[in-house]
Amino acid sequence: MRTTFLPFSKPSISEPEIEAVAEVLRSGWITTGPKAAEFEEAFKAYCNAEGAVALSSATGGMHLLLAALGIGPGDEVITPSMTWVSTVNLIKLAGATPVFADVDRDTLMVSAKTIEPLITERTRLIIPVHFAGAAVDMEPLRRLALEKGIHLVEDAAHAAGAEYRGEKIGRRGTAIFSFHPIKNMTCGEGGMFCSDDPELIERIRRLKFHGLGMDAYDRNSQGRSPQAEVLEPGFKYNLTDIAAALALGQLRRLDEFNQKRALLAHRYRELLADVEEVLPLAVPSYPTRHAWHLFVVRLDTERAGMSRETFMAELKKRNIGTGIHFKAVHRQKYYRETLQLPEGALANTEWNSDRVCSLPLFPDMALQDVDEVVATIKEVLA
Numbered sequence: 001m002r003t004t005f006l007p008f009s010k011p012s013i014s015e016p017e018i019e020a021v022a023e024v025l026r027s028g029w030i031t032t033g034p035k036a037a038e039f040e041e042a043f044k045a046y047c048n049a050e051g052a053v054a055l056s057s058a059t060g061g062m063h064l065l066l067a068a069l070g071i072g073p074g075d076e077v078i079t080p081s082m083t084w085v086s087t088v089n090l091i092k093l094a095g096a097t098p099v100f101a102d103v104d105r106d107t108l109m110v111s112a113k114t115i116e117p118l119i120t121e122r123t124r125l126i127i128p129v130h131f132a133g134a135a136v137d138m139e140p141l142r143r144l145a146l147e148k149g150i151h152l153v154e155d156a157a158h159a160a161g162a163e164y165r166g167e168k169i170g171r172r173g174t175a176i177f178s179f180h181p182i183k184n185m186t187c188g189e190g191g192m193f194c195s196d197d198p199e200l201i202e203r204i205r206r207l208k209f210h211g212l213g214m215d216a217y218d219r220n221s222q223g224r225s226p227q228a229e230v231l232e233p234g235f236k237y238n239l240t241d242i243a244a245a246l247a248l249g250q251l252r253r254l255d256e257f258n259q260k261r262a263l264l265a266h267r268y269r270e271l272l273a274d275v276e277e278v279l280p281l282a283v284p285s286y287p288t289r290h291a292w293h294l295f296v297v298r299l300d301t302e303r304a305g306m307s308r309e310t311f312m313a314e315l316k317k318r319n320i321g322t323g324i325h326f327k328a329v330h331r332q333k334y335y336r337e338t339l340q341l342p343e344g345a346l347a348n349t350e351w352n353s354d355r356v357c358s359l360p361l362f363p364d365m366a367l368q369d370v371d372e373v374v375a376t377i378k379e380v381l382a
């Protein structure tokens, strides 16, 4: 048995990144300023995006998006229930109605086929989620959204560095990234809003900082800009330079991180191939580069003769951490009670909600750790 605890996720932060943060701390300017601007440019170049706005979280980005699109009472927003709660919370808080699309049983992603029947004349926005680092099949969705005149915005919280048909997520359309500590790159808390719509980028840039047309640190005058005026009431979701310095270092290492994640994931897939109680997610058949944000398996509870919760507890006793991504949003107390969706309404989502389990996957893990996780899984199931 392992003598040290293996968490399911852990950020990889190097000494040069710590030094870069220390430099900002010593510089006299610690909130949004030159580092945040540099990070926006670097992320934009990495994704080959047309516009990018650095934010304090992806959740903040989603809030700004709903405000910018004027989504409110009477509007419907289609998104999966197999996602993090933040998107659905914000739809609710905006006074709009979340409409859940079921996901593919084995990729946990929505498709044009599952979304189209849910479109009504009230539908204003579709938010697909690139799940676990794989890309949603965007082409049919883009066509559908265009044809129906509905906004399409990608939840790219799992997709930093992922590609769809040879293009980075963030290159086309609108995508919101997260830099929370469990994501593929982190800066403590942070997010990035990418879009090829220049008007939307301008609006987000304004709304993210009090509705002023500029940051407190004016890029042209290289100092405070006391003359800035409120152009419309805005929020406060700017990314600090402390965080941006770390994000810049992480972005430089992102490809290396994702290659390591892929190596570990392939080892898992190889070793789990003969463990019939444990079913990894499927990899999409269209051309993608997988960012391997998570290694999600489903426990075949019938075959294993144990619940997913018991399975996780037994692994924890043996010093192996796991996570759940995700408990379906419509199964969370508030949404259970307010939406009262009948059992089976989202069959694939519900089946997975009871069975998903994320195994340890992070860049500083060794292949040996994967071997130990799989050996321990076999022991628990035996």
Ligand SMILES: *Cc1c(COP(=O)(O)O)cnc(C)c1O
Binding pocket: 056, 057, 058, 059, 060, 083, 084, 086, 087, 129, 155, 157, 158, 177, 178, 179, 180, 190, 191
């Ligand atoms: C992490 C996550 C978010 C929220 O990101 P934050 O930066 O923590 O606000 C949104 N959607 C999904 C699918 C996520 O996993």
